[in-house]
Amino acid sequence: MRKLTYSIPKSFNWVGILLGISLLTTIGSTFPARSAERLQVSLDILQRTISVNSLEAYAKRGVVNNDLAPYVRSVNPQQQALLRRILLKRLEVRPIAISQFFNTPQAAILLRRLGQVVQTESGEVGSQAIQQALISAANDPEGITLLNVLRKFPATGVRIDLTRGLQLADDLSRVIEQSNKAVAAVNQQATTLVTNQTLAQIATLPNLRQSGTFTTNKQTIQLRDLRRNRSFKADIYLPISDNTNQQSTAAPVIVISHGVGSDRETFAYLAQHLASFGLAVAVLEHPGSNAQQLQNLFVGKAEEVAQPYEFINRPLDVKFLLNELERLSQTDMLYRGRLNTQQVGVIGQSFGAYTALALAGADINFNSLQKDCAAINSTWNLSLLLQCRALVLPNYNYDLQDYRVKAAIAINPISSSIFGKDGLDNINIPVAIVAGSADTVAPALPEQIAPFTWLNDPKKYLLIINNGTHFSTLGDSPSSVPLPSSVVGPNPALARDYMKVFGVAFFKFYIADRPEYKAYLTPSYIRNLSQEPLPLSLVRSLTETELQLALDRPSPALIISPNRD
Incomplete structure (x- = not known):
């Protein structure tokens, strides 16, 4: 029986959350997977081992074995359902596409990064093993699922370094937070500029969504x-x-x-x-x-x-x-x-x-x-x-x-x-x-x-x-x-x-x-054009200083720049 290995935290309530994060990190970057029997999760000096068979029984039938029970009990039903979906979600990609992708320089970079988190049981960087597991899973009738990739991992165990995985997750969280602040700042500035045209003025403008008066000759x-x-x-x-x-x-x-x-x-x-x-x-x-x-x-x-x-x-x-x-x-x-x-x-x-x-x-x-x-x-x-x-x-x-x-x-x-x-x-x-x-x-x-x-x-x-x-x-x-x-x-x-x-x-x-x-190139017109689920914002000015202020503040800042309409 093969297994996966993790490092886990002392606080029992975090165990299930960290397991979910590690699996999400793995599946989100690329997919890990000869047939690993156990998964070892490690956080600093703490370790916990889960058999791949237990993960399969849980994902496919909802059966919770003893080695998985501490994780499952510590998360809510929604998180449990998410974990089961992650384990069974299939990546639709042809085997030849996977094989050829691994020949590209971009793949080498992604594999090196993922290999820092997903390792062999002895703690070696798992880049090459991940690549072999993915290609093998792609050629298997079940295809590329997280479970199948784990089975195909060319070692008796897979080790996931949660310390490194959580660091990557924190990095990603900061990136997302900064991006959200920047977008919010642009949206707020655009809102302050929606003052120069009345709805009546906008209503008189021809509808540019409709085709113009010219016919087209394509050559x-x-x-x-x-x-x-x-x-x-x-x-x-x-x-x-x-x-x-x-x-x-x-x-x-x-x-x-x-x-x-x-x-x-x-x-x-x-x-x-x-x-x-x-x-x-x-x-x-x-x-x-x-x-x-x-x-x-x-x-x-x-x-x-x-x-x-x-x-x-x-x-x-x-x-x-x-x-x-x-x-x-x-x-x-x-x-x-x-x-x-x-x-x-x-x-x-x-x-x-x-x-x-x-x-x-x-x-x-x-x-x-x-x-x-x-x-x-x-x-x-x-x-x-x-x-x-x-x-x-x-x-x-x-x-x-x-x-x-x-x-x-x-x-x-x-x-x-x-x-x-x-x-x-x-x-x-x-x-x-x-x-x-x-x-x-x-x-x-x-x-x-x-x-x-x-x-x-x-x-x-x-x-x-x-x-x-x-x-x-x-x-x-x-x-x-x-x-x-x-x-x-x-x-x-x-x-x-x-x-x-x-x-x-x-x-x-x-x-x-x-x-x-020019009347169409204003924040007011763009806001009027805007619809859900893809609302629009338009700005004409944003300085590096204004952007940095928005990123440094705990909540999106209201930025006011000269109106250049």
Whole structure:
């Protein structure tokens, strides 16, 4: 019979709680699991052993054996039910995907961290054993459940170091608390600014959720950059109008850049909507970090979800696309005179948002990367796993800015270390940063709220989608990996509507030079647009000092900044 080993606290009332925390920490980071017979929980010098058979009997049949009884008696029925669900919850993932993921640098970092908590019975770091257990469980008919992973653990016992586990849990609690304070501060400031427009004034504004008056002609072009030996496609959405005056005017160009694992279909909904308002939209596909790259990773044809040189290639893709559109607008009958490639806006999500900010003028900051990535094993910011891969690049002053880009929207950007304060300081065009308060991939505080305070140009916006996740604004795509609704978050259709409205207003005002759209870019209008379960907040100003005051106070502080509406 195999077993698991824990260190437990002296206070008996905490035993069950700590057991739950250790299991939650384990299942939340990755999953531990030849067939371990016992689980040993250790806290300092205290230890307690539970057989895996006892955990199985409890999870599947509710039977409480003697070795488990002290834990079960110390927690309430709700916590008991949660523990049983955790033990049996199945992670739906293909065995090949698990095997290939472990070949990536990101997996190595996660395994090292988890191995500090989940160890062999002798106390050795359990990274390699965890990896073997996960692969074995993935190939088992029962699949990856916590119980099955424990059975597959290649040792007679699994030791969980609660001292280290609780330290990680405390670290995570502080991160969550700080993030909640920051989001609350932005929400409160936005509330103080909802005074400049009356509901009657807002009611007179046209509804930007509805399509505009232009029809759309979609064309797909193939691009080949011989200098970089790189081929990719782009979908071009041309606005068509019955009005001859409108038709004869060259339309400003909006470029959309997708995130890792997505493709040019992900934001087709947004491209069509923007084109219906008279904007020409180009949605390109980045071959080194798209859905196909993720599929290649799962079948062993790729080593990473995105190679480090994608930090350079992505902005260069957009530059090459704009050069090609400029050529087509002069030589091709379909595009001649219809594209204003000197008046360009860029919108991107996640890695695409990095791309947008780089084109807007942000510089890769190797000093920031070296400092932050030295502590990669202790961070809860998963986006650093990708950002730190840029350290593989030669330390060079890359010229990624494109001066044709006059405004940018960055949705869920990764920016804290790849750019840092000094890198973002170089942006001098209008920028809007969109954050989701429930984003666990690129957390709002380090990746969007703090970087917003580093932007110096006064024409900046911070839009918070409360309860929004990293995936809330993504549209459907047949090529992308499907995500469970619990990961996507509530009502993604509403989040997409928000992006339609904000995207039209922002680019019509800053790119198409239509001053009447400024009325949509105010805290008052955004609050009126806001709906549950994804309420919105918009601010135009937040300083580093104001943010730090909010984080230092025991409860969210009321921040009042000059109204720049």
